[in-house]
Amino acid sequence: MPANFETERLYLRALIEEDAPSIFKYRSSKDNFPFVEMPLYRSVDEAYSYIRKMNEGMQLDAWYCYAIVLKETDEIIGTISIWNFDDERTQAEIGYGLFEDFKRKGYMSEALNWAVEYGFSELGLTKLEAYTSVENEASILLLERNGFKKEKVVMDDMAGTGTPVAMGVYFIDKYLGSAMKIVAITGAGSGLGRELSFVYAKNNYHVVLLGRTVEKLNEVTKIIESSGGEATPIVCDITDVKSVIQAVTGIEVRFKSIDVLINNAGYGAFGELESLEDKDIDLMIDTNIRGTINATKYFMPHIRERIINIISTAGLKGKVNESVYCASKYAVRGFTESLQLELKDRLDVTAVYMGGMATPFWDNSDHIKDKLRLKSAKDVAQAIYDLDDGRAVIEV
Structure with missing residues (x-):
């Protein structure tokens, strides 16, 4: 036997x-x-x-x-x-x-x-x-x-x-190969984006890795390929429209279109409002709101199936010392819910709400006192993949 x-x-x-x-x-x-x-x-x-x-x-x-x-x-x-x-x-x-x-x-x-x-x-x-x-x-x-x-x-x-x-x-x-689907993930070089890249690659997706740091993207690519998966790293700053358009053009030339876009890239700075640096406020607004809108707007004509927006529970309720971060995530929530209505006959749009994770996101912050209570990014990524069937909301 x-x-x-x-x-x-x-x-x-x-x-x-x-x-x-x-x-x-x-x-x-x-x-x-x-x-x-x-x-x-x-x-x-x-x-x-x-x-x-x-x-x-x-x-x-x-x-x-x-x-x-x-x-x-x-x-x-x-x-x-x-x-x-x-x-x-x-x-x-x-x-x-x-x-x-x-x-x-x-x-x-x-x-x-x-x-x-x-x-x-x-x-x-x-x-x-x-x-x-x-x-x-x-x-x-x-x-x-x-x-x-x-x-x-x-x-x-x-x-x-x-x-x-x-x-x-x-x-x-075996010889024709599989119908490998293509997912593009922003912020794919670290944290949740990195783990999402591993999970989707393991499940027969060609992963387009989007991020600002080429060294991190190349490292993720190497790990995926060493496990038999496929990945394409593309340097892209989602806060810069020209950079997004260049990334879309590169994808269009190679793949024509993608199946899934995961808007994962984000930035957070925490503390009482008066203590926040203006540059941090600008970066939260530019990355979390404008970056998500930029990527969605320019990728959308080339998406076949669905868009997944990583929002977090900061888009569900206000939190102490997270006023601007929550404001940016509430904006992404509104953007996502509006797209669900706007694109209902064309694409599935999913909002993902999860709590804090043990990622480099918190490396330079003391906002989370007990980091041991945070979920691992690997577990959250697996849960998102498991529930990714086009539903309107994923809660992890």
Whole structure:
């Protein structure tokens, strides 16, 4: 039987009898299959039979069915399979299912990336297909975000109930390459922007790194490329319209367009209003407000899918010693909410609200007394990616 595997947060292993209650709970509820008429289990014995059948098939190399197990708790949270091989064993189908409590956390994306790599590098496959209901927007987004392309729509009775449903057929080809999407991130050289760059690159995005310091951008590029990802560093000062236009022109020449713009760059200075230096006030207004507007305005004609504005909880309520910073973030909130109305039939626009993070943002400030209570930028970046599905608001 194939060996066990692991990813950053998951174990992939063969099903065991102890998984039967969880499998039964999942397969016995119609709520878990809103788009297809799956035969529902009526007793846990059916789950035991399923586990035995899957493992017998794995012994014969007829298919590969793995439990998706959360490292943190060692509990099964879903399954992923490679099966339905063609006669030459160069093509196969991927199937997957995730328990409800673990959806929208990026776990299935992590498992799917592993399965594609395993299929191509270990099983010698050149093409993988996945079938999903044309109404299952979450599954379609999962596949597209991980490099699958839509091939066709078929009427398929995949559950064997006698009732065919419209299924989208998606594929990824080893030699044609994946449909890698492109995300441009401002302030990508440090802090949250740096971590967002790593997360999106890890999930099959080509990351356009925008920032003012070429050394930092090159460092992030090197790390991404050393992990097998793709990145393009572009020096850009979002407070300078000419610099933004030059960056857009460079992207247009190379990529024609991008899928996502993440307005992440920001600046903060804290203290009582009378104590703030005029240059710091100007920099907050220029970076947080004008910079966000500049990037959005000039990138917008070249964006295919969505805009994400990193605002922070300073855009939700006033805070002591943050008067100008909050004012700038309230402005970005108003800008974002207005764009959501203005672009509702064209692009998705998302507002992200999160608290303080342990980043270089606070290096020269004593505004935060206990920095140990701050969330890590890595965790916040992962949460943003996991929830990035075009919704209006992400709260971390």
